[in-house]
């Protein structure tokens with residue numbers, strides 16, 4: 001062993017972890033673009049911007065597609081996409097876990113012990129072992145899913161394509177990518193219990209965050225779980241139930257979505273669309289046919305996103321919960337935000353608010369730019385921007401009609417959406433003190 | 447003198463100042479609704495909801511109109527509207543100044559001395575004198591404006607209507623109400639220097655905030671001004687110049703707005719629309735004809751709004767500046783936000799972020815509700831919601847077509863938009879400690 005963990009991390013911190021992360025993603029995207037532009041990658045030639053768009057969409061696990069993945073890309077092209085998704089999903093997740101450890105020196109003893117117990121990373125060997133654990137766990141889950149999906153798809157498509165499409169959808173689902181080989185995504189399986197359950201369980205597992213999974217693995221009782229895990233479990237349950245009820249009610253009479261289905265399929269479709277919207281991005285209903293109310297509600301879901309240190313994006317469910325709890329606290333005239341008998345630090349609330357506001361500002365600038373470059377209904381533009389930032393991948397149909405400039409804006413937005421929130425959380429968690437001290441000034445607000 | 451100031455304020459605080467404020471506004475709106483529903487108030491009968499809408503729009507100095515103010519309302523009705531505007535504008539401004547004094551006991555010595563020197567309110571007599579100062583100053587400004595506007599409008603409309611319309615527009619402008627007796631608002635004066643200058647100077651003065659005006663009155667040198675005043679002056683200048691450039695460029699070739707005008711009128715129109723959008727709500731261009739880019743940019747302006755303790759609304763310019771400075775600080779990896787050699791307290795930044803997030807959440811819920819009740823393009827709905835919340839009063843044309851439910855939503859939104867941010871700022875500035883202490887919990891965000 002050449003370096004102790006501390007030394008290694010110290011050297012990394014000098015380049016700044018977010019910079020390493022952004023650079024790795026950039027390299028993956030550039031390499032991916034070249035590979036997808038190769039003649040063997042596509043059945044018809046595609047433009048550089050479409051190759052860049054697809055590579056970015058795959059690496060950032062977004063799933064927005066400017067061309068039909070199933071027909072325009074060859075098996076070689078599709079494998080490239082699969083690998084990019086795997087790199088983008090697992091890469092960010094393991095990176096986030098490392099960042100949590102680095103920051104762990106500043107966070108509570110409880111979580112530090114948890115992370116150390118879970119991964120035993122006390123040296124460079126420990127770090128490698130940790131990343132290995134993340135990868136092994138992910139591959140194991142994906143492997144099980146391939147078997148289960150094959151049981152559904154081999155009878156339908158035969159051995160070759162049956163297993164192949166199971167592998168593709170398993171990787172795409174666990175990494176919350178939302179890419180599908182079917183040109184209508186999963187609309188053909190709107191009422192299929194097997195596909196609905198396996199796909200959603202995959203992306204919920206991938207999207208809840210590795211620290212949550214590790215905590216669940218090591219802790220037997222709910223009250224012994226960390227605050228973060230409790231919030232994620234209860235929060236995921238509540239938001240999914242609420243989303244399902246909203247979508248069910250808002251679409252119930254819509255003849256082009258739920259209206260045409262029987263009650264069982266209505267429930268499956270509401271469930272699927274409720275859980276997929278926060279970041280997975282698969283769809284079993286036609287997004288462009290949803291009512292404006294559902295679409296606007298989905299904007300919120302897409303913005304909230306998945307869990308920290310997961311394969312999903314968005315500002316993160318915990319960020320949203322912290323803001324919500326803090327707001328309720330202040331509206332009741334209290335100052336201490338208490339959840340599960342734990343006080344949320346002002347710094348934590350502050351960090352959450354900052355992440356939300358900065359993220360909204362980024363999305364706003366993108367929407368502003370898109371209204372200038374694109375000639376499309378405003379709702380389609382807004383939906384596309386939130387979908388790209390949350391690396392969701394749902395679209396009302398604008399993606400295919402984007403101008404080159406519009407594609408470039410979405411590419412940048414997907415990139416920021418994937419690495420931005422983690423970068424922000426990292427920066428905001430550091431507490432570098434300024435050397436010059438100024439007196440405090442007061443400003444009236446509100 | 448029966449009560450000392452302390453005793454009086456103490457008794458008020460028990461009902462909570464925001465509650466008094468909300469209640470006064472409610473009473474004004476209810477009385478206004480009944481008066482506007484009287485047969486003598488209108489030339490044709492109007493519905494209760496239209497009377498409520500108009501009373502709310504006037505009291506909250508919004509300016510959104512469901513009927514044409516100049517033709518549907520009689521002089522009696524228009525006088526009611528004028529009085530409601532005056533109550534709503536001056537009422538909130540003086541109330542805000544009082545709140546600043548109450549909170550002043552917790553804010554810096556510098557501002558406290560400033561407020562005390564300016565108003566010398568050391569007793570109940572002082573408080574009354576302070577409110578008197580606010581009122582006298584406002585009436586004086588409005589009086590001067592009436593004389594100046596009359597010089598323009600008496601030659602055009604004769605003595606009667608010329609002076610009357612000057613009074614109406616002077617009150618409407620100083621209080622940032624945006625109501626006009628002309629059915630095309632101020633579009634008939636798009637290139638008129640007198641109307642452009644006087645109207646904009648009126649609402650800029652009313653909208654910059656009374657503490658700023660008092661500080662300017664008492665302080666001779668820029669560097670001796672309070673931090674709040676410096677931010678407001680520099681901020682107002684920058685945002686107006688930036689807004690003017692954006693609107694000028696975005697509309698330059700639009701044949702139905704700037705495109706048809708000569709360069710002089712183009713500049714006047716860009717200037718007017720740039721400064722009016724943050725809360726005043728007059729318009730010299732047809733809002734429904736603007737390009738989507740301009741409309742989206744205006745959403746930001748409407749959300750930002752005017753100054754604290756002013757006749758305007760929105761989250762307030764200082765709130766926006768504080769957020770912007772803090773974000774820039776964190777993106778550069780610093781932790782101390784320094785402006786004009788003063789450090790902004792974390793509590794202040796935190797309060798600003800909270801106001802922004804809660805306000806956005808309110809607007810979002812309204813947009814969600816409006817997409818369900820209204821059958822209109824999404825951009826029109828979003829614009830209407832931001833306009834109502836910022837009590838701006840600009841509309842792309844949706845106001846007249848709103849359903850009854852839609853009108854009710856906008857009524858609530860105007861009310862929250864007017865009293866909400868001040869209420870929030872007040873609540874967030876209080877620091878009531880919880881009696882039960884819980885251990886701190888850590889949550890991962892971003």
Ligand SMILES: [K+]
Nearest residue numbers: 062177281392
């Ligand atoms: K996705």
Ligand SMILES: [K+]
Nearest residue numbers: 508623727838
């Ligand atoms: K207004």
